[in-house]
Amino acid sequence: GESVGLHLPTLSVQEGDNSIINCAYSNSASDYFIWYKQESGKGPQFIIDIRSNMDKRQGQRVTVLLNKTVKHLSLQIAATQPGDSAVYFCAEKARTGTYKYIFGTGTRLKVLA
């Protein structure tokens, strides 16, 4: 089934600390996952993606971890900066046979100075 958002969770982090944003995905057939960042008044922007044959992928200051056993995805942001303040979404998709990307509820990250 699809994830249904009831409210927008908020994570407040001190500037310079690491942030961890979690996501539970819904479809066990999903094998491709993406994290997006949405700043106020803008569209979601790609951050990092991971395929199901991996359990970890690193980018610049960001790391995505995938636990297929419990259908859990996390985004770690190192040394969080004020510019990281945004709403973060995970999205899941089956790599073939569907064009449908399903988005999670979203988490608002607030960076405290």
Added chain:
Amino acid sequence: DTAVSQTPKYLVTQMGNDKSIKCEQNLGHDTMYWYKQDSKKFLKIMFSYNNKELIINETVPNRFSPKSPDKAHLNLHINSLELGDSAVYFCASSLGGGAEKLFFGSGTQLSVL
């Protein structure tokens, strides 16, 4: 150059009116989408077109009619607007139906009064 561009950015209209939102992508992608984002930031897919052919139609009222004149354009026409249609509408595109990133436009904020 903006990869996925949609117009207008803001749309304020009265209940019962008919309005259109236009979207264009210059990425050479085969697949385009319309997503609706509600006040709680939840992103839900509405439609998807692949090479001008409708491939996803997600339980959207008949008042919403997408049109794809070519694979670089996907417009959304809404008849008889209702208060509940107020939301931010995002156009997006992807290369095809595999494990590919989704690229979003900057959104159209629709307010129905």
